[in-house]
Amino acid sequence: MDKKKEFLDYLLERFQIERKKFDRSGIYGYTQRLLAYNSNKIEGSTLTEEQTASLFDTGILPGTDDYYRAKDVEEMNGHFLMFNKMLETLEEDLTQDLIKQFHYEFKSGVFEDRANGYAIGDYKKRPNMIGTYQTARPEDVKNEIISLLHWYCKQEVNLSVLAEFHAKYECIHPFQDGNGRTGRLIIFRECLKNGLVPIIIEDSNRYQYLEALKQYREEKIVKNLVKLFEEEQQVYYDKAIYFM
Template identity: 30%
Template structure:
């Protein structure tokens, strides 16, 4: 880990400490922050995957209103992502260790009503990721690969939580265990890991899509996670700054 990334993680931890001092947050403040993050996480994660709903349209759909001229699939993707975030929050509150069952249940919520046959099920055929430099493992190896992922996670306790979250996301992306919905599921796993460690979620923006894919690809090829960790850390620092600004504790 280079010195600049180490310094960024130090800044993040200092900001998290300021946030921890302010806890428990005022209910109205907590509610407004949660609603804003729910919207941003849902909009950006879906937009990265090609969903054409705008930020405003996503907000409207979350409020239960249909948007004319948009696909039903795009509407469902919005409400599914919200439900998946709520499930992630439940996991955080239960203080459970990471499991394959959790990952399958997150994915099941992502694809519910879109592809119920595949929701929560590992792919049953081989896959190629467009634009990627690596090929996902043979589908027959997925149970062993996912078991190894859980084993790695259980052993990575000495890794900085932000670096561990970025690496978990990358390792999951490289396995590509599902036929669809891997990106959204992977970003939810990323934030599950951050939130379990007491950090707020990191919003990877759709404007960062190219840099994000390039960072993921590089990490999958080389096994070196500094670039993807930096991207995640910068996204997390934006969230922390928004929290501290609202609380008047940025200085």
């Protein structure tokens, strides 16, 4: 059997077994911590890898002389729940409803977002931007996501298709907040579903990642994003193979 095919079969099996057993010591726990830490860190989370691990493993944050930002803790816990929802729904097709479910799991416990009146588990109600770039207006989001999913379901999924999907999703920016983190979880999920080594964008590559998305917005080119995806695939594989 191809080594990477064997690796993917192992991942799918162990994710489900370890999650059901509440086993946080293996590949499931490692991946939960790695993805949650990096994806939140890209968006400005102040939690460290050690703090993320402690929160996931014990539900307790280590003592510190600094303050913890409540939103960072709530979003980290939400990310753990979103990952579990992803595992529960791996057999389902990617749909609007499923994407909204991911967002709900991620954001439903975030007090600041609720206090600000953000839609939770639903598309944005107010226009938002990526820096100076205008994203889809709220009234256009549903049709743009439908169009994106219609395009995606007709593709033979590979890294180039996933890169284009991700770039288009981020351009739409369907939610008030949490677009990058739901988008990166979807990429991880679709890799698992389509026989590809999963991708975790590490915070150390944040600049290359954001520049690659910018290149797509301005030039409709995904070459640099595909290259980053390939590199991050290999990094995750090299780290996770330890558990086999």
